[in-house]
Amino acid sequence: KAGVTQTPRYLIKTRGQQVTLSCSPISGHRSVSWYQQTPGQGLQFLFEYFSETQRNKGNFPGRFSGRQFSNSRSEMNVSTLELGDSALYLCASSPFTGGGNTIYFGEGSWLTVV
Amino acid sequence: AQKVTQAQTEISVVEKEDVTLDCVYETRDTTYYLFWYKQPPSGELVFLIRRNSFDEQNEISGRYSWNFQKSTSSFNFTITASQVVDSAVYFCALSELALGRLYFGRGTQLTVWP
Numbered sequence: 001k002a003g004v005t006q007t008p009r010y011l012i013k014t015r016g017q018q019v020t021l022s023c024s025p026i027s028g029h030r031s032v033s034w035y036q037q038t039p040g041q042g043l044q045f046l047f048e049y050f051s052e053t054q055r056n057k058g059n060f061p062g063r064f065s066g067r068q069f070s071n072s073r074s075e076m077n078v079s080t081l082e083l084g085d086s087a088l089y090l091c092a093s094s095p096f097t098g099g100g101n102t103i104y105f106g107e108g109s110w111l112t113v114v
Numbered sequence: 115a116q117k118v119t120q121a122q123t124e125i126s127v128v129e130k131e132d133v134t135l136d137c138v139y140e141t142r143d144t145t146y147y148l149f150w151y152k153q154p155p156s157g158e159l160v161f162l163i164r165r166n167s168f169d170e171q172n173e174i175s176g177r178y179s180w181n182f183q184k185s186t187s188s189f190n191f192t193i194t195a196s197q198v199v200d201s202a203v204y205f206c207a208l209s210e211l212a213l214g215r216l217y218f219g220r221g222t223q224l225t226v227w228p
Contacts, residue, residue: 031214043205043218056213088157092216099147099209100166103216105159 002027004106006091012112018079021109025072025093031055031101032074034066037088037108046089049074050097078111086113116141118208120219127196128227135191135222137206143167145211148182148189153203153221165189196226 005024013019025032033048033056045058049068066076072093078085088108094101117140127133139148150162163173165182173180177194193200203223207216 042220045215048214056215090159094214097214099211099214101214102161102164104161107156107158
């Protein structure tokens with residue numbers, strides 16, 4: 001069974017640009033969530049989608065957005081990139097939403113903003 | 115408020131030594147879930163274990179064991195006879211019943227020397 005797949009793995013963007021990251025969850029998983037990992041702030045929750053609806057959102061500015069498609073695949077977008085957005089962005093999937101699920105992570109997308 | 119504390123930032127051991135990674139959590143919920151993940155340099159968070167708040171039985175899986183104590187709000191992880199391949203950052207995390215989002219500790223960098 002394939003794991004959580006994220007693309008692209010590495011990317012470099014310039015300040016002010018926007019970026020879109022993609023995530024394909026484990027087959028059969030309907031919940032997708034996104035996390036940002038930085039040396040300074042650690043692992044922080046961005047948002048969760050379940051059945052194409054945003055279920056939960058972390059404390060990030062509106063420049064960070066996401067969506068989920070009918071096949072459960074998800075994308076997140078960051079507009080007007082800032083240097084501080086340089087991070088590892090991790091996508092995770094689980095069968096359902098709620099705390100009782102095991103959450104599996106992808107390898108992440110390494111974003112560098114210059 | 116939910117909080118996970120991993121007081122050990124870095125631990126170094128020599129191969130075959132036993133090592134324990136500490137995790138202390140805070141939550142007001144009576145139903146919650148605790149996790150441990152391993153993050154190698156590639157970036158992926160590898161799921162190791164999930165434990166719910168009603169199950170205080172210790173668990174052993176090969177060289178890995180976990181000790182859950184509600185009385186001290188701790189969920190510690192022990193690696194017996196450590197190996198070089200165990201070198202990674204280990205994260206403890208908490209989720210609550212209603213929402214699937216994970217609250218992570220800051221992680222413990224484990225280095226196992228040959």
